[in-house]
Amino acid sequence: MVDGAGSAQLAVLIDAENVPLWAVEPLLAESMHHGKVRVRRAYGDWSGSLRNWKKTLQELSIRPVQVFAAVKGKNAADLALTIDAMDLLHSGSVDAICIASSDSDFTRLAERIRESGLTVHGFGEETKTNPGLPAACDTFVYVETLATDTPPTPTAEPGQALVPAQATPPPPHRASDVTETAMPGAETSTPQVAVSAPQAQKKAQTVLAAPPRATTAELRADTALISRLRDAVTTNTGPDGWTHLSTVGLAIRKHPAVVLRTYGYTRLTDLMVATDLFELQRHDPGTSGPVHARLK
Secondary structure: OOOOOOEEEEEEEEOOOOOHHHHHHHHHHOHHHHEEEEEEEEEEEOOHHHHHHHHHHOOOOOOOEOOOOOOOOOHHHHHHHHHHHHHHHHHHOOOEEEEOOOOOHHHHHHHHHHHOOEEEEEEEOOOOOOOOOHHHOOOEEEHHOOOOOOOOOOOOOOOOOOHHHHHHOOOOOOOOOEEEEEEEEOOOOOOOOOHHHHHHHHHOOOOOOOOOOHHHHHHHHOOHHHHHHHHHHHOOEEEEEEEHHHHHHHOOOOOOOOHHHHOOOOHHHHHHHHHEEEEEOOOOOOOOOOOEEEOO
């Protein structure tokens, strides 16, 4: 979701054994776009390898749920998360549940929650998540798409169309105290500073270099992408003829999810403007109001 926050009451349940620590803060922030996060819990054995989560959990007010594995090889944390999710489902205290895990074992849980009328938002790693889990959720976000900094919001007066993102060159790579892990096709001009091997390996896992931004021609050539965007806009048009961009964001995250990072973008606004097929405007004063879209 790109703009706005609803009034839905949410619970965020994190499988700490299947979600990288660096992703916790951005996925929690992303969850807040869907509503008010009332319940925040993370599941795992905090006496072992997860001890480094302590600071993050305290800073983000996430309650750690201690789960000891009675039998080696059995994931007791999964069962604890599932039980709490079902308790929340039947309590009536929340409108949506966010499941943060790449474990396909949660597929049936997501289906059960959805069948009961609650919204299910999923978060997981693209390389580890079985396609069945995103399909079972109403929306699913690959945490890799949350790893890069969001660029500044384009400035526009109320009713003024946003300018194409490609009118200016992409922002340069940030200088970093660690060598960034380059993805295929990504630029590798970032200055490199020598650091100890363990430190470099640890931090390199948390920073992903974005691929080059797709051009207007490349985006238009992706007929599946353009079709998804057109359908999301036309099927959710309001009485005024405009569609709230947050609605578009929700629509394209349903299975199969559109991963913005694949096209070199971190914001839906920039990608849609770059296609040059949509009008995007801010109807409210300022530069942080909700964005609306319609077909040209």
